[in-house]
Amino acid sequence: xxxxxxxxxxxxxxxxxxxxxxxxxxxxxxxxxxxxxxxxxxxxxxxxxxxxxxxxxxxxxxxxxxxxxxxxxxxxxxxxxxxxxxxxxxxxxxxxxxxxxxxxxxxxxxxxxxxxxxxxxxxxxxxxxxxxxxxxxxxxxxxxxxxxxxxxxxxxxxxxxxxxxxxxxxxxxxxxxxxxxxxxxxxxxxxxxxxxxxxxxxxxxxxx
Numbered sequence: 001x002x003x004x005x006x007x008x009x010x011x012x013x014x015x016x017x018x019x020x021x022x023x024x025x026x027x028x029x030x031x032x033x034x035x036x037x038x039x040x041x042x043x044x045x046x047x048x049x050x051x052x053x054x055x056x057x058x059x060x061x062x063x064x065x066x067x068x069x070x071x072x073x074x075x076x077x078x079x080x081x082x083x084x085x086x087x088x089x090x091x092x093x094x095x096x097x098x099x100x101x102x103x104x105x106x107x108x109x110x111x112x113x114x115x116x117x118x119x120x121x122x123x124x125x126x127x128x129x130x131x132x133x134x135x136x137x138x139x140x141x142x143x144x145x146x147x148x149x150x151x152x153x154x155x156x157x158x159x160x161x162x163x164x165x166x167x168x169x170x171x172x173x174x175x176x177x178x179x180x181x182x183x184x185x186x187x188x189x190x191x192x193x194x195x196x197x198x199x200x201x202x203x204x205x206x207x208x
Contacts, residue, residue, distance in 0.1 A: 166199035
């Protein structure tokens with residue numbers, strides 16, 4: 001009986017000293033579970049304009065998220081008859097191959113088709129990077145915002161193979177209960193880049 005009491009007392013003493021010696025007495029604590037396999041889960045986020053751009057870029061990268069890409073674009077049902085539209089740089093329009101149709105309006109349906117075609121043009125992963133455009137300040141309103149971004153589309157993690165680069169004036173609208181959506185994309189050539197690099201707008205036109 002005395003031996004049992006001594007054993008319990010010794011165990012209690014060790015547990016009391018354990019925080020000083022080994023960070024705690026966790027003899028009966030189960031092991032921490034392993035994290036689930038399968039990598040990151042893609043969850044579209046339209047809670048602010050910057051996250052909308054991240055969602056669009058990630059959807060292009062995954063190549064199988066057309067719905068998430070399209071959901072980032074404004075729809076007339078939610079934006080008072082102001083659906084998404086993209087405007088091309090006049091220089092791009094002048095240099096597309098002869099016979100290329102130039103739509104009077106590049107709308108959400110055309111952008112949805114464009115997504116399905118551009119993601120299958122390359123066997124490797126597409127990356128879209130948006131960066132602040134030097135010298136331009138974003139216009140940040142409560143329900144509408146305009147972000148000025150320089151963008152690069154490339155394949156390969158090191159951005160060694162750039163396939164599109166340009167500048168864009170990106171107008172976003174906040175929808176009640178829906179988050180933010182991209183309303184207008186005004187595409188421009190980047191004067192600081194290689195003139196042989198095409199813009200995203202040029203890709204839109206030639207992949208119809």
